[in-house]
Amino acid sequence: MFYDLLNFLGSLHPLVVHLPIGFVLLTMIFEFFADSKSIIQNRMISLGWLFTFISSLIASLFGWFLGDNGYYFESQIDIHRWSGILFVVVCFLVWVYKSLNLPTNTFLSRFRNVIVITLLTVTGHYGGSMTHGEDYLTENLPEIIKEKLGDDYEEISTISSRSIDSLFVYEDLIHPFLEDKCMACHNDENTSGGLNMTVFELLVKGGENETGISKGNAYKSSIFSRVVMSQRNEKFMPPTGIPLSFDQTKILEWWIEEGAKLEQPITSFREDAKIQKLLLHLYEVDIREKPFLETLVLEDLSENDLIYLENENFEFRFLSNKNAVLDLKFMGENITKENLKSLDKIKEHVVWLSIIDSKLSDDEMAYLPNLKNLTRLKIQKNFISNKGGRISGRSR
Numbered sequence: 001m002f003y004d005l006l007n008f009l010g011s012l013h014p015l016v017v018h019l020p021i022g023f024v025l026l027t028m029i030f031e032f033f034a035d036s037k038s039i040i041q042n043r044m045i046s047l048g049w050l051f052t053f054i055s056s057l058i059a060s061l062f063g064w065f066l067g068d069n070g071y072y073f074e075s076q077i078d079i080h081r082w083s084g085i086l087f088v089v090v091c092f093l094v095w096v097y098k099s100l101n102l103p104t105n106t107f108l109s110r111f112r113n114v115i116v117i118t119l120l121t122v123t124g125h126y127g128g129s130m131t132h133g134e135d136y137l138t139e140n141l142p143e144i145i146k147e148k149l150g151d152d153y154e155e156i157s158t159i160s161s162r163s164i165d166s167l168f169v170y171e172d173l174i175h176p177f178l179e180d181k182c183m184a185c186h187n188d189e190n191t192s193g194g195l196n197m198t199v200f201e202l203l204v205k206g207g208e209n210e211t212g213i214s215k216g217n218a219y220k221s222s223i224f225s226r227v228v229m230s231q232r233n234e235k236f237m238p239p240t241g242i243p244l245s246f247d248q249t250k251i252l253e254w255w256i257e258e259g260a261k262l263e264q265p266i267t268s269f270r271e272d273a274k275i276q277k278l279l280l281h282l283y284e285v286d287i288r289e290k291p292f293l294e295t296l297v298l299e300d301l302s303e304n305d306l307i308y309l310e311n312e313n314f315e316f317r318f319l320s321n322k323n324a325v326l327d328l329k330f331m332g333e334n335i336t337k338e339n340l341k342s343l344d345k346i347k348e349h350v351v352w353l354s355i356i357d358s359k360l361s362d363d364e365m366a367y368l369p370n371l372k373n374l375t376r377l378k379i380q381k382n383f384i385s386n387k388g389g390r391i392s393g394r395s396r
């Protein structure tokens with residue numbers, strides 16, 4: 001009951017905050033034109049500051065109740081909270097000063113006004129970012145100005161400039177918007193509801209109460225169901241900020257329905273006309289374009305080739321329906337030139353390659369340019385110098 005009351009008062013905060021803003025601006029304007037010798041006018045000014053002080057005190061109390069519900073980003077709330085409190089304190093001091101009828105100095109009171117307005121702007125701005133999302137000021141600007149501001153355009157262009165064959169649904173399409181809209185509250189340090197979304201396995205597992213992702217069933221996956229329920233439902237995610245766009249929820253839905261695979265290539269959606277349009281619209285990626293994979297004319301690999309690969313410690317997977325295009329993963333601890341040379345016979349078939357934590361050095365890197373159809377290369381955790389890095393620089 002008591003908490004319900006606090007919650008209710010908290011919900012009035014966005015309404016009440018407008019009162020001190022009105023009072024303080026009116027008081028300042030009045031003071032600017034007032035006759036400083038008039039006792040009555042000075043009283044009015046003092047009263048104006050008193051109203052500002054009281055209303056801002058109420059607003060910040062209500063704000064405190066609202067902030068306590070855990071639905072806001074700590075980093076934003078801190079600045080908003082403390083600049084708000086400072087505003088209340090400053091208004092209190094000004095009121096005391098005025099009501100004591102102490103002498104005023106034009107320069108000092110202008111300086112004081114600048115401080116008060118700065119505090120008001122900072123508090124208001126961070127408050128706005130929390131309720132309407134960080135880009136609330138720019139989101140409705142005309143496109144042309146947004147482009148000038150560089151707003152989010154970089155991310156899109158890096159995706160569209162990359163080869164379609166090298167893009168994954170989760171890593172390249174979904175992860176970026178989850179990071180943007182969810183992970184501030186669901187990360188290693190701040191696991192709201194017990195949910196950490198920064199690690200894929202934990203995202204799938206979910207939080208304290210709900211399964212994160214139920215592969216093949218979007219509506220049984222809380223990551224999805226929470227973003228498509230009515231926004232009035234208190235379980236709706238994200239609780240503050242901009243909700244996922246329609247397109248983003250669609251991609252999320254499709255991906256989960258397809259089995260929520262971490263390594264689902266974007267090209268696997270190309271049969272779907274709706275997805276095609278969406279990707280074109282959202283990321284300027286045209287998956288209808290014949291991707292590189294399909295332009296490759298390759299014979300199917302023989303059973304022997306595959307056994308041979310396994311003997312050399314390569315795990316393989318086919319990237320298309322034909323048994324020709326390979327995604328290879330080196331499974332050993334120490335890769336040698338011989339391992340790589342063994343690829344010679346099938347080198348045109350290798351399109352993706354991963355050699356992670358396998359003591360890959362510049363020497364072996366020098367072999368990689370032989371794989372002329374390579375579009376995706378993963379080589380984390382190895383000993384490669386800048387020289388070796390340049391050799392592989394052409395792929396991805």
Ligand code: HEC
Pocket residue numbers: 070071072073178181182183184185186192193194195206207208209210211212222223224226227234235237238239240241244
């Ligand atoms: C501003 C902070 C915040 C943001 C942003 C946010 N969440 Fe949450 N989330 C919470 C809090 C707090 C809870 C716990 C209360 C609840 O279950 O509603 C929660 C709970 C959840 C749960 C339930 C976990 C469980 O098993 O109980 C899921 C699923 C979830 N969030 C998904 C998301 C998704 C998806 C996004 C992004 C679209 C998101 N959240 C963004 C704060 C946030």
